[in-house]
């Protein structure tokens with residue numbers, strides 16, 4: 498006996514993931530392949546359509562049904578128009594009507610969502626944010642992404658641009674960010690930011706990665722340890738803002754910087770306690786993300802399951 502599913506799609510700059518997700522959040526099938534984003538929109542959309550068709554075909558062959566498809570895409574998207582407006586991770590994409598093209602080719606109802614929002618909802622629904630009413634997700638990777646779940650619902654803001662936590666100013670007049678601002682959280686707390694701090698502190702020009710800085714920190718390199726403390730301090734400034742503004746129950750942290758948790762979190766929590774009101778700072782709990790690279794597909798599908806559920 499097959500089950501009804503929603504197909505969640507996570508269209509990343511590097512990997513494309515497509516999953517059939519049951520109403521309880523179980524991943525019935527999962528398909529992964531490289532996005533090959535450099536080829537531009539048309540081949541990528543063909544790969545999305547082929548993968549959705551393959552997953553949907555498998556569900557139907559097993560006696561199940563597909564309730565709809567939710568596409569999580571990176572960058573600036575318009576949910577109402579169903580377009581990818583622009584995306585640093587998808588070269589050549591400019592006002593691409595992704596939703597309607599996938600809907601026309603598959604014959605399935607399709608929705609479009611921002612990928613960071615989908616990941617935040619995924620962690621809230623089935624991951625490290627389960628059971629709490631308000632959760633903030635921060636993804637510390639090459640950049641810093643984020644998403645807000647407030648009162649059990651995704652907070653998208655007036656233009657779908659909410660949750661850009663990586664671009665909170667933590668250092669007036671600090672490093673120049675790719676967004677045009679200076680002193681964004683991302684320029685200190687991302688993997689790139691950690692490497693920049695290490696280069697500044699040690700005066701090296703050699704090519705180093707965040708993993709290398711992490712290794713050196715464990716070997717006792719003072720500059721490497723200081724680089725992670727800098728990341729932690731800037732995170733603490735952002736945590737204080739989030740805690741005073743939103744009083745969230747949980748802040749979930751994901752991304753490639755996460756294995757260095759013990760190198761940056763003490764500084765982050767110290768900075769939080771110094772800056773935020775005592776009660777919400779004591780209330781908030783920090784947790785590592787639980788779903789890894791499946792948060793996006795899970796959350797994309799979860800958002801439609803939430804809409805399909807009869808109102809309580």
Ligand SMILES: [Zn+2]
Pocket residue numbers: 663664674675676677678681683
């Ligand atoms: Zn920025």
